[in-house]
Amino acid sequence: MTRKQRRLILIGSSLGVLAIAVALILSALRQSIVFFNSPSDIVEQHVASGARVRMGGLVKPGSVARGADLRITFAVTDGKSDIPVAYQGIVPDLFREGQGVVVEGRMANGLFQADTVLAKHDERYMPREVVDALKKSGRWQEREGTQK
Amino acid sequence: MIPELGHYSLVLALALALIQSVAPLIGARANDSALMRLSNSTALMQFAFVALAFGALAACYLTSDFSVANVYENSHSRMPTIYKFTSTWGNHEGSMLLWVLILSLFGALVAAFGLNLPATLKANVLAVQAWVASAFYLFILFTSNPFLRLADAPFEGRDLNPVLQDPGLAIHPPLLYLGYVGFSIAFSFAIAALIEGRIDAAWARFVRPWTLAAWMALTVGIAMGSYWAYYELGWGGWWFWDPVENASLMPWLAGTALLHSAVVMEKRNALKVWTILLAILTFSLSLIGTFLVRSGVLTSVHAFANDPTRGIFILGILVLFIGGALALFAWRAPLLKQGGLFAPVSREGALVFNNLFLTTACATVLVGTLYPLALEALTGEKISVGAPFFNLTFGPLFIPLLAAMPFGPLLAWKRGDLYGAAQRLMAAAGIALVAIAVTYVAEGGDVTLAPFGIGLALFVMGGALTDLVERTGVFRLPFPAALGRAAGLPRSVWGTAVAHFGIGLTLLGIVSETHWAAERIVALKPEQSVVIRHYQLTFDGIIPREGPNYREQAAKFTVRSGGEVVGVMMPSKRTFMARGSTTTETALMTHGLGQLYLSLGDFNADGSIAVRIYQKPLVLLIWLGAVVMMLGGALSLSDRRLRVGAPKPAGRKPALAPAE
Numbered sequence: 001m002t003r004k005q006r007r008l009i010l011i012g013s014s015l016g017v018l019a020i021a022v023a024l025i026l027s028a029l030r031q032s033i034v035f036f037n038s039p040s041d042i043v044e045q046h047v048a049s050g051a052r053v054r055m056g057g058l059v060k061p062g063s064v065a066r067g068a069d070l071r072i073t074f075a076v077t078d079g080k081s082d083i084p085v086a087y088q089g090i091v092p093d094l095f096r097e098g099q100g101v102v103v104e105g106r107m108a109n110g111l112f113q114a115d116t117v118l119a120k121h122d123e124r125y126m127p128r129e130v131v132d133a134l135k136k137s138g139r140w141q142e143r144e145g146t147q148k
Numbered sequence: 149m150i151p152e153l154g155h156y157s158l159v160l161a162l163a164l165a166l167i168q169s170v171a172p173l174i175g176a177r178a179n180d181s182a183l184m185r186l187s188n189s190t191a192l193m194q195f196a197f198v199a200l201a202f203g204a205l206a207a208c209y210l211t212s213d214f215s216v217a218n219v220y221e222n223s224h225s226r227m228p229t230i231y232k233f234t235s236t237w238g239n240h241e242g243s244m245l246l247w248v249l250i251l252s253l254f255g256a257l258v259a260a261f262g263l264n265l266p267a268t269l270k271a272n273v274l275a276v277q278a279w280v281a282s283a284f285y286l287f288i289l290f291t292s293n294p295f296l297r298l299a300d301a302p303f304e305g306r307d308l309n310p311v312l313q314d315p316g317l318a319i320h321p322p323l324l325y326l327g328y329v330g331f332s333i334a335f336s337f338a339i340a341a342l343i344e345g346r347i348d349a350a351w352a353r354f355v356r357p358w359t360l361a362a363w364m365a366l367t368v369g370i371a372m373g374s375y376w377a378y379y380e381l382g383w384g385g386w387w388f389w390d391p392v393e394n395a396s397l398m399p400w401l402a403g404t405a406l407l408h409s410a411v412v413m414e415k416r417n418a419l420k421v422w423t424i425l426l427a428i429l430t431f432s433l434s435l436i437g438t439f440l441v442r443s444g445v446l447t448s449v450h451a452f453a454n455d456p457t458r459g460i461f462i463l464g465i466l467v468l469f470i471g472g473a474l475a476l477f478a479w480r481a482p483l484l485k486q487g488g489l490f491a492p493v494s495r496e497g498a499l500v501f502n503n504l505f506l507t508t509a510c511a512t513v514l515v516g517t518l519y520p521l522a523l524e525a526l527t528g529e530k531i532s533v534g535a536p537f538f539n540l541t542f543g544p545l546f547i548p549l550l551a552a553m554p555f556g557p558l559l560a561w562k563r564g565d566l567y568g569a570a571q572r573l574m575a576a577a578g579i580a581l582v583a584i585a586v587t588y589v590a591e592g593g594d595v596t597l598a599p600f601g602i603g604l605a606l607f608v609m610g611g612a613l614t615d616l617v618e619r620t621g622v623f624r625l626p627f628p629a630a631l632g633r634a635a636g637l638p639r640s641v642w643g644t645a646v647a648h649f650g651i652g653l654t655l656l657g658i659v660s661e662t663h664w665a666a667e668r669i670v671a672l673k674p675e676q677s678v679v680i681r682h683y684q685l686t687f688d689g690i691i692p693r694e695g696p697n698y699r700e701q702a703a704k705f706t707v708r709s710g711g712e713v714v715g716v717m718m719p720s721k722r723t724f725m726a727r728g729s730t731t732t733e734t735a736l737m738t739h740g741l742g743q744l745y746l747s748l749g750d751f752n753a754d755g756s757i758a759v760r761i762y763q764k765p766l767v768l769l770i771w772l773g774a775v776v777m778m779l780g781g782a783l784s785l786s787d788r789r790l791r792v793g794a795p796k797p798a799g800r801k802p803a804l805a806p807a808e
Contacts, residue, residue, distance in 0.1 A: 003489060006489065006490075006491070006492065009492050010492075010500065013504065014504055017504050017505065017508050017545075018508060020508075020544075020545075021508045021509075021511060021512055021541070021545060024512065024540060024541040024544055024545070025512055025515055025516075025541050027540070028536070028537045028540035028541045029519070029533075029537065031536065031540065032533070032534070032536035032537045032540060033520075033531045033532070033533055033537065034531060034532045034533075034534065035529070035530065035531050036530030036531060036532060054530075054532055066750070066752065066753075068671075069671070070669060070670075070671055070749070070758050089669055089749075090669060090747075090749030090750065090758050090760055091749070091750065093721075093729070093730045093731055093732055094729065094730075104532075
């Protein structure tokens with residue numbers, strides 16, 4: 001084998017692996033990305049039933065109701081729209097009324113069936129998505145956003 | 149006084165770094181040995197001053213000096229001493245100080261122990277090291293000064309984020325930074341080689357120990373972070389494909405590739421340009437990781453506070469160093485001479501295969517991590533890319549890599565015998581096939597990935613052992629002869645086998661955890677029991693307890709197996725007084741290599757409590773595998789070959805002893 005042939009094999013196999021990787025990335029992106037929405041987005045854009053989405057906002061005060069078998073329902077609000085959420089399982093430590101939350105799941109008949117509930121990690125700041133959702137609906141005061 | 153001293157030390161370190169950025173370069177050009185040697189002293193003194201600065205901040209934390217804003221924000225007088233110390237880096241400013249401390253430590257180590265390096269190479273390496281250091285000193289001094297004072301010193305601090313009040317904080321960040329920052333040495337060597345326009349096998353020999361040391365620290369650092377997340381976050385998961393995790397995984401993948409390509413370069417004088425590029429990319433990924441984690445572009449436990457100026461500053465550093473290094477590479481790399489030839493089927497070929505798949509896998513992680521950020525910046529659309537994406541991309545690329553791994557060490561340099569290697573791997577393949585069959589039957593013919601995963605893991609481990617068996621001839625030769633051969637094997641051979649075996653262990657743990665973890669989420673009232681696998685857990689009641697800076701509601705569970713009491717587990721909820729925040733403390737019970745995992749949820753009005761229970765067989769292998777990988781690295785590091793020309797034990801001492 002000449003040097004040139006060897007180099008061709010090397011370049012060819014590199015491009016082959018790269019092509020496989022690109023194909024994998026593209027197909028995975030089509031299948032598995034999740035869009036983020038505020039409650040208003042969901043109301044206004046009529047997110048398709050069954051599509052997997054993330055939604056962020058505040059847990060509406062007074063909306064949390066717990067049922068049997070660790071079922072919990074609450075409303076997520078961005079001040080303009082509220083979306084009722086149902087979840088079964090254990091909610092994070094920092095899940096509280098009036099606090100920021102991000103839920104992931106699907107919309108079904110006006111009810112958001114969440115399979116994941118994320119609260120913030122630290123009481124000092126909100127998930128950035130929640131801040132942006134609140135800013136969009138005009139409910140965000142910079143004072144709340146300060147870190148100190 | 150102490151914080152001002154720390155601040156001043158840092159400024160002095162910056163001044164030294166600025167001198168070191170220029171003087172040795174001029175020295176190397178003009179062949180002025182005095183100027184070149186200057187870099188030794190500045191590197192050592194830089195470390196001394198940064199250590200002083202770090203010590204000053206630690207002293208402020210240990211004495212709970214709340215007149216320092218950083219201490220006020222992140223400490224509490226009633227925290228245990230160990231957490232007072234670790235909270236030094238449990239915040240943005242302090243963790244950046246730790247970053248530069250380790251950076252200057254590596255610089256000092258090169259200065260002190262790189263006695264066998266050619267003078268110009270060493271001078272250039274230390275100069276590049278100083279560029280990086282200067283950039284980060286400026287970053288700290290301008291945007292993240294940990295020594296700022298408050299006008300009125302508050303009486304009490306605001307406490308450290310409760311999630312961080314854990315021994316994990318003492319281990320995970322320092323190890324991770326040792327890894328991240330350790331790759332800066334490989335970067336500096338690469339840039340120095342490009343500046344000189346000359347590179348040879350000796351270069352690889354100089355770089356490899358540093359890369360190996362950094363890789364070992366990063367391996368265990370990542371594993372430790374994973375274990376910490378596993379027991380602290382209470383979801384039973386050990387890897388979330390969170391961007392900050394990816395930020396540490398990417399340098400690891402590139403660094404692993406670099407270790408392997410440096411072998412080719414050292415042994416065969418080939419792949420030089422590629423190795424240089426990998427060295428640049430590995431540290432670039434470390435910088436990108438630092439940017440992702442420290443700039444506040446991501447929401448995570450690791451983002452302490454977001455201040456846009458910091459993000460822009462780090463982005464500037466990133467662009468300067470990555471862009472500059474790649475530009476220099478494009479300009480100078482053609483000067484480097486190409487080395488040895490090899491057939492596609494050969495040890496070199498196998499290592500190229502390894503590099504190809506590792507870097508491609510790394511690229512998919514990079515895409516998955518940056519795509520959401522880029523999309524949001526460009527279109528405002530917010531998406532999240534999670535585990536499914538990575539399972540679909542990273543997984544398929546890693547499987548062929550693992551399957552090919554046992555072949556590599558069995559192939560000869562230059563031209564290998566694939567058929568011969570396959571023959572020698574028959575035993576390992578046989579074990580793997582039996583395991584696949586057994587698992588398949590045990591799973592009731594359920595076609596999942598589990599049998600395949602177990603088979604692959606055993607093949608990887610069997611392959612690692614095959615290499616040792618072949619080389620020692622333990623089944624062919626009389627035992628004493630085999631023992632003699634085993635003792636005569638280079639340590640790096642042992643290191644390779646042990647590290648590869650460790651990967652198999654981790655894979656075994658991952659497969660087992662993914663497929664055979666049992667989960668139960670229930671609400672229990674006192675005296676009620678729940679059964680998971682062969683364990684019966686009885687909830688005895690809530691016991692209130694007091695910690696130094698928190699109050700705790702511990703739930704007592706008695707664990708029985710076959711009617712016998714095997715242990716008591718006490719998961720709890722802690723409420724930290726200063727912040728009024730609550731954390732969940734999981735309880736773990738280890739049995740063999742498996743674990744029983746208990747985490748509390750809400751306390752309900754009817755007196756019941758929500759509990760999440762997992763039984764995870766072989767889960768410890770995930771992290772033990774990483775420790776075994778590190779031991780493999782340590783064995784390899786102790787190989788004489790890597791220390792050839794190293795200073796003799798009783799040799800001359802460096803002009804200045806490194807400060808502790």
